[in-house]
Amino acid sequence: MSGETHAVVLGGGLAGMLAATVLARHMAAVTVVERDVLPDGPRQRRGVPQARHAHLLWSGGARAIESLLPGTAERLLSLGAHRLAVPRDIVWFTPYGWQRRLPGSEFMFTCGRPLLDWVVRDQALNDKRVTVLAETEAVELTGTADRVTGVRVRGANGDTADLPADFVVDTAGRGSAMRRWLGALGLPPVEEDVVDSGIAYATRVFRAPPAAAGGFPMVNVAAAPGVGKPGRNGALAPIEDGRWLVTLAGTRGAEPTTEDDAFLDFARSLRHPVIAELLERAEPLGPVTGSRSTVNRRLRYDRMPHWPDGLLVLGDALAAFNPIYGHGMSSAALGALALDRELARGRLAPGTARAAQRAVAEAVDDPWMLATTQDICYPGVRVDSTDPRIASRPPEQQQYTDMVSTAALYDPVVSAAAMRVTALAAPVSLLQSTKVVMALRTAARHQPLTAPPFSVAERARLDGDAAAALTTT
Numbered sequence: 001m002s003g004e005t006h007a008v009v010l011g012g013g014l015a016g017m018l019a020a021t022v023l024a025r026h027m028a029a030v031t032v033v034e035r036d037v038l039p040d041g042p043r044q045r046r047g048v049p050q051a052r053h054a055h056l057l058w059s060g061g062a063r064a065i066e067s068l069l070p071g072t073a074e075r076l077l078s079l080g081a082h083r084l085a086v087p088r089d090i091v092w093f094t095p096y097g098w099q100r101r102l103p104g105s106e107f108m109f110t111c112g113r114p115l116l117d118w119v120v121r122d123q124a125l126n127d128k129r130v131t132v133l134a135e136t137e138a139v140e141l142t143g144t145a146d147r148v149t150g151v152r153v154r155g156a157n158g159d160t161a162d163l164p165a166d167f168v169v170d171t172a173g174r175g176s177a178m179r180r181w182l183g184a185l186g187l188p189p190v191e192e193d194v195v196d197s198g199i200a201y202a203t204r205v206f207r208a209p210p211a212a213a214g215g216f217p218m219v220n221v222a223a224a225p226g227v228g229k230p231g232r233n234g235a236l237a238p239i240e241d242g243r244w245l246v247t248l249a250g251t252r253g254a255e256p257t258t259e260d261d262a263f264l265d266f267a268r269s270l271r272h273p274v275i276a277e278l279l280e281r282a283e284p285l286g287p288v289t290g291s292r293s294t295v296n297r298r299l300r301y302d303r304m305p306h307w308p309d310g311l312l313v314l315g316d317a318l319a320a321f322n323p324i325y326g327h328g329m330s331s332a333a334l335g336a337l338a339l340d341r342e343l344a345r346g347r348l349a350p351g352t353a354r355a356a357q358r359a360v361a362e363a364v365d366d367p368w369m370l371a372t373t374q375d376i377c378y379p380g381v382r383v384d385s386t387d388p389r390i391a392s393r394p395p396e397q398q399q400y401t402d403m404v405s406t407a408a409l410y411d412p413v414v415s416a417a418a419m420r421v422t423a424l425a426a427p428v429s430l431l432q433s434t435k436v437v438m439a440l441r442t443a444a445r446h447q448p449l450t451a452p453p454f455s456v457a458e459r460a461r462l463d464g465d466a467a468a469a470l471t472t473t
């Protein structure tokens with residue numbers, strides 16, 4: 001590490017804090033430029049409006065964060081986050097039926113996104129080489145098409161200044177202006193892939209029934225793609241302070257409204273009414289909020305014919321997914337690890353930024369394929385992509401996915417592999433491994449479950465009426 005090197009990160013969200021942590025391992029100082037004032041606690045803020053909605057952190061991402069910021073998991077748990085084993089701690093109606101509650105090596109954290117962001121930020125800012133320039137907006141890059149030399153910023157008083165940097169990482173989220181900034185440096189337009197199922201979110205927070213406040217499984221009723229109807233999803237996630245964060249979502253043609261009175265009706269219209277039945281006795285703690293920032297959009301900076309040294313794009317600024325799959329934060333974390341590897345390998349030598357941009361693109365490829373190959377199955381989906389894996393997906397691939405997903409409901413080997421892939425803890429190619437193929441051949445016939453598989457103890461945590469009301473067929 002040189003004593004003089006300086007990196008700038010654009011945007012102090014989750015990807016920004018992870019990028020800053022990585023850069024601090026390789027540079028003398030890191031400045032995070034952030035438009036908002038970053039709260040000193042788990043509070044909502046303007047720059048991350050999606051934080052009101054359920055945010056699951058899969059184990060693939062959680063492990064990546066832990067490796068960069070050791071102690072994060074323990075702090076989250078001590079502040080009330082839940083660590084749910086997957087699939088054991090999920091009552092999960094998948095498109096293929098009820099998932100048996102098998103033990104598994106994977107897990108997810110559930111908590112409010114403000115808590116997660118604050119813990120990660122606090123951990124990252126423990127490193128005194130990282131400082132935040134708050135209430136400051138990045139407005140353009142400085143440098144040339146060959147080398148980015150820093151960023152022009154505008155402070156709260158409207159004054160602009162140039163921040164020189166040896167390395168700039170853009171983590172400004174879905175609203176990043178990087179395409180325009182690269183154009184201003186004379187670079188050609190970037191290729192963009194878009195798959196838009198039109199999915200809209202509606203979220204409400206509830207106080208869990210007292211006996212369920214200390215622990216309850218996540219309850220997930222997934223949409224069934226490919227049946228010619230818009231998809232309807234619902235997820236009830238236990239979060240800190242004995243609350244349930246409930247997100248409902250519908251693809252184009254089945255979008256939920258944000259009217260408080262319509263929330264339970266939409267929950268009843270899911271493929272199974274279990275979430276509505278649980279909510280009938282839970283106390284709402286605020287209004288319903290909506291989000292439509294849900295388009296799968298991937299920018300192919302990795303394919304640009306020319307890429308300037310000293311620049312990288314990461315997180316939602318690079319690839320954003322339909323959030324129903326819960327992969328945005330984990331793929332940002334895995335991208336940060338890829339950056340770390342490339343900086344360790346290439347230092348600040350010419351070509352390192354390009355290699356890192358390609359490595360990060362690889363890290364987002366699996367979540368991109370997992371989301372888009374499902375989303376193309378919904379009616380009214382809008383696809384603007386030249387990716388042949390999406391545009392002309394062979395039907396055998398969908399048949400294989402169907403076979404794996406059905407066997408994952410009950411076969412421990414297939415389930416473990418499917419959960420590792422879903423959790424971004426293993427590549428999608430794991431599903432083609434000999435072990436999985438053999439397990440598919442030998443999987444015993446199974447009796448599908450006909451009701452949400454709550455345990456006796458979980459039913460006991462609901463009041464008698466609620467437990468009795470749960471639909472069992």
Ligand SMILES: Cc1cc2nc3c(=O)[nH]c(=O)nc-3n(C[C@H](O)[C@H](O)[C@H](O)COP(=O)(O)OP(=O)(O)OC[C@H]3O[C@@H](n4cnc5c(N)ncnc54)[C@H](O)[C@@H]3O)c2cc1C
Binds near residue numbers: 055056136
């Ligand atoms: C409704 C919804 C639900 C979701 N659920 C999940 C989930 O369950 N699991 C999951 O893993 N992911 C989920 N996601 C995705 C997740 O929110 C994103 O992947 C994640 O926030 C990406 O982090 P980021 O740091 O790249 O961007 P962001 O979190 O958007 O942060 C961008 C930051 O940049 C700042 N900024 C923007 N422009 C500038 C500028 N010009 N100058 C300075 N600062 C700037 C902003 O203020 C903000 O702080 C969900 C998304 C949505 C919309």
